[in-house]
Amino acid sequence: MALLDVKNLSIQFGGLKAVSDFNLSLEDRELVAIIGPNGAGKTTVFNMLTGLYKPTEGNILFEGNSLVGLKPHDYTARGIARTFQNIRLFNNATVLDNIKIAFTLQVKYGLGEALFRTRNFNTVEDNLELKSLELLKILNLDGKADFLAKNLPYGEQRRLEIARALATNPKILLLDEPAAGMNPNEIDDLISLIKEIKERFKLTVLLIEHHMNVVMNIADRIKVLDFGHTIAEGIPAEIQRNPRVIEAYLGGGHVEC
Amino acid sequence: MNYLKDKKVYIIIVLLYIIITVLNKLGLLNSYLLQIIMLAGINTIMTVSLNIVNGFTGQFSIGQAGFMAIGGYASALFTTILFNTSSWPAYAQIPMFIFSLMMGGLAASIIGFLIGLPTLRLKGDYLAIVTLSFGEVVRASIRLIDYVGGPRGLAGIPRYTNLFWVFLFTFLAIYGARNFVNSSFGRACISIRENEVASETMGIDTTKYKVLSFTFAAFMAGVAGGLFGHLLMFLQPDTFSFLKSNDYLVFLYAGGAGSISGSIVSGLVLTIVPEMLRFMANWRIVIYSLVLVMLMLKRPEGLYGGKEFKWLKPKKRTVIAGNKGAEITN
Known part of the structure; x- marks a missing residue:
């Protein structure tokens, strides 16, 4: 099929x-x-x-x-x-946050955990950051993680779009x-x-x-x-x-x- | 030393609380000034709550005072109408007060959820009109309910709100907003603000997150309303007219939409400064407005647009991640 x-x-x-x-x-x-x-x-x-x-x-x-x-x-x-x-792109968010946003579907914690920053929240967030940086590395964007998306040159914006879709x-x-x-x-x-x-x-x-x-x-x-x-x-x-x-x-x- | 540095903000807040209390006890800070400080705290909560919807989620909601009214009346319902708590012993009053504040928040958030579900599918100007009307519907409805005093207002609310509670709830609102914004929930909201179509295609249920942020903000506004009622000891529906909502919009955009720091600064400064200008009588309104015009000309993004105090920023995780990353690549 x-x-x-x-x-x-x-x-x-x-x-x-x-x-x-x-x-x-x-x-x-x-x-x-x-x-x-x-x-x-x-x-x-x-x-x-x-x-x-x-x-x-x-x-x-x-x-x-x-x-x-x-x-x-x-x-x-x-x-x-x-x-x-x-x-x-999410222009006024950092490159890293653009990726993290696309990972939202895979994030597993509740609103309460987020508001009180439980241990589970911290573990998930640490993992998320790790995964996002890894993905950025594959697309050769890891050096730009803290840049705002709108400040990237055109070619890199296109790559970030692909990275975000992959996330x-x-x-x-x-x-x-x-x-x-x-x-x-x-x-x-x-x-x-x-x-x-x-x-x-x-x-x-x-x-x-x-x-x-x-x-x-x-x-x-x-x-x-x-x-x-x-x-x-x-x-x-x-x-x-x-x-x-x-x-x-x-x-x-x-x-x- | 590092520990102290980490907790600097908390120490400053506690010190500030102690200084204000001592000044008040020494008679250097009269109850009028103390009241203004407390109102500034409540206004800060309101501005932060509006910021979650308008600043971070990018929805233009302009009826925030409606939620404040619902919260104020709902909490007064528990302390004043249903139970005559002023005759209760002190140890029972405080838990009831906290409970009533939570009920105020809950009532506002339930209404927020019910309003948000159908209306947040609307965009831009349409949402503004709906939220504007919502605020007026709340005000007009309360006027019609004789049970809570109707247009005469609700008097005899015990004065439970004091500096301590205002400090605590203002802190909790800021802390909660910071944690919300720096979680997957807040990031989803920001993505809606930045590009709704892209947000949907990244798997984000935009309606769900819009309703969530609206409900969360309504809860905060409801609690602020409860504090407000138990501070002034009197609630009148017309207090929560569009003018009040408008104040918070001004606070929000003067401080900078999308910046919690901006909401804190403008909530405090724009409450306190007009009071300090009172000696100029009617000229104060002119000066206040001129200052706002100048601010918007000089800094259209608001005082703190796009900026945050250091302690409101998420902790850098890259150090941890970098170490683990090295392990993986090896």
């Missing part, structure tokens, strides 16, 4: 059908990329897969259970985490344009980072990306969206040769003078 099974997912905003009949089956430990021109509905798919938008039709089955209708935090609790294309202990990680705004060196680092965390955290990854060298390098399979419709699907080599994909990206051959 597939880890994630998305069936005929559609969403309509007023008269606009932003995504229609999106199907996806994600096997455990797979890395699938979604590509497509701007406005194709890629981020909308992510928003539906994380509960931010409720699909008008279709179903999302995660480990055999339907997730449609649940709140976004339920999606996260079950193991779907994401990053955002437009970075959404929720996901099975599936959704990355929304992680390479946006990065220079070629940073992109190379990102590619190895994604490969590394995928192995280390045993992740299944769904990726939206415009940089083709990222996609072609790491994706097992690619889905191409255009105007909300899936126009192609296959391994990278197939997609590169697919005439419909080329048309969607470069425009059709029909020219009127």
